[in-house]
Amino acid sequence: MIKTVASLLRSVLLFFTVVLISTPLLARDKTDVVILKNGDRVTGEIKSLDRGKMSLSTDHMGTIQIEWAEVAQVTSQWIFEVETETGLRIFGALAPADEPETIQILGEDSRNTMHQTSVVKMTQLEAGFLARLEGYVDLGFSFARANRAKEWTLDTEVKTRNEIRQIRVNLNSLFSDRNDVDSNTRNVLILDWTRFFSNRWLGTALTNFTQNQELDLDLRSTFGGTVGRHLLQSNRSKFTLAGGAVYTREKFIIDDPADPEDIRNSIEGVAALQYELFNFGEPEADIVVNLAIFPSLSNWGRVRMNFDTRIRYEIFKDFFWSVSAFDQYDSSPPEGAEKNDFGVNTGVGWKW
Incomplete structure (x- = not known):
C-alpha cells in the first residue's frame, strides 16, 4: 500500500509540474480593463470571479486578486459565464453600464444589465483546459x-x-x-x-x-x-x-x-x-x-x-x-x- 501511495504522490507532483509549465503558454491577450473605486486602472486577463475575489493576470504584477466589492467597472471582449445569487447564468462579453456599480453582459443577440453585487461567479469560457x-x-x-x-x-x-x-x-x-x-x-x-x-x-x-x-x-x-x-x-x-x-x-x-x-x-x-x-x-x-x-x-x-x-x-x-x-x-x-x-x-x- 505504501508503494502505491508513493507512486500516486509522484504522479500528482508530475501533474503539477506539467500544469505550472503549460499554463502560461495558454494565456490569451491581456486586454481586459478593471477600474477600481479609488480610480486605479488595471489591464490584464480576467481569469475568474469566485468567493468575492476577481483573479486578474497581468504582465508586470503576475496574477493578482481584487476584491469584487472594490471594482467600479469591468470591460472585456472575451466571453464569460456570469452567475448571479439566484442561480441565473448569462453568457457574453463584459462592459460597464450607465448606472454606477452595474455591469452589462453582451451576448450575440442580447444585452443584460445587472448590479455588480448580484454577481457571484464569472468563468472565462475561451480559455483552454489547463x-x-x-x-x-x-x-x-x-x-x-x-x-x-x-x-x-x-x-x-x-x-x-x-x-x-x-x-x-x-x-x-x-x-x-x-x-x-x-x-x-x-x-x-x-x-x-x-x-x-x-x-x-x-x-x-x-x-x-x-x-x-x-x-x-x-x-x-x-x-x-x-x-x-x-x-x-x-x-x-x-x-x-x-x-x-x-x-x-x-x-x-x-x-x-x-x-x-x-x-x-x-x-x-x-x-x-x-x-x-x-x-x-x-x-x-x-x-x-x-x-x-x-x-x-x-x-x-x-x-x-x-x-x-x-x-x-x-x-x-x-x-x-x-x-x-x-x-x-x-x-x-x-x-x-x-x-x-x-x-x-x-x-x-x-x-x-
Missing part, C-alpha cells in the same frame, strides 16, 4: 523527540470548470510513525464530475477510494451520484445540500488467521452538506465544512459518516496556514475494529 485549472497544495509535518514520533500530512486539490461542468481531484494523505506503536496511514482519493443546471441545481458523479489502518480498512471503493442545490450563494458564503446513492465495496484486514479478510458489498444512500465562509479582508481567510452520511440500504441499521473541516489563513500572497479536522465513523465495523478515527492536522500550503 488555463482554467485552480487548486492548492497543503503540507504538514510534526516531530516529538521523546518517542521519536513523526507525522506527515498532504492535502491537495485540482479542479477545472467550464460553462456547464466541473472536474475535481482531491488527495488527502497521512502517515504517522512512533517507536512504541506500529506506523499508521490514512489515504483518501476523491474524483468527481459535476454538471451545473439552472436555478443553482447540480448533479455529481463521484468516485472515492479510502484506506485507513486505524479502522483496519485496506480499501473502500465508492461509486455513485448525487443531486444537489446551492441553497445560499453569495460573495461571502455558500451552503449546499445534496442527496443520492452509491455502491460501496470494502475490504477489511482483521486479526483472524482463519479468515483474515472481510469483504463487503453494499448499496448506500447519501445525504451531504457543505458550508463555505469567506473573508477577503487583510489577511484573507476561509472556512469549509463537509458532512456526508451514508445509511446502508442493503444492511439495515449500519450508518457511516465522513466529516471534515478546514480553516485557512493567508500568511502572504497565495501562501497560507491551515488547521483541519476529520472524523470517519462506522456504526457496524468488523469485530475488533474501531468504530471511528478522528484527528486534527495543521500545515502550510500554496494555492493558485
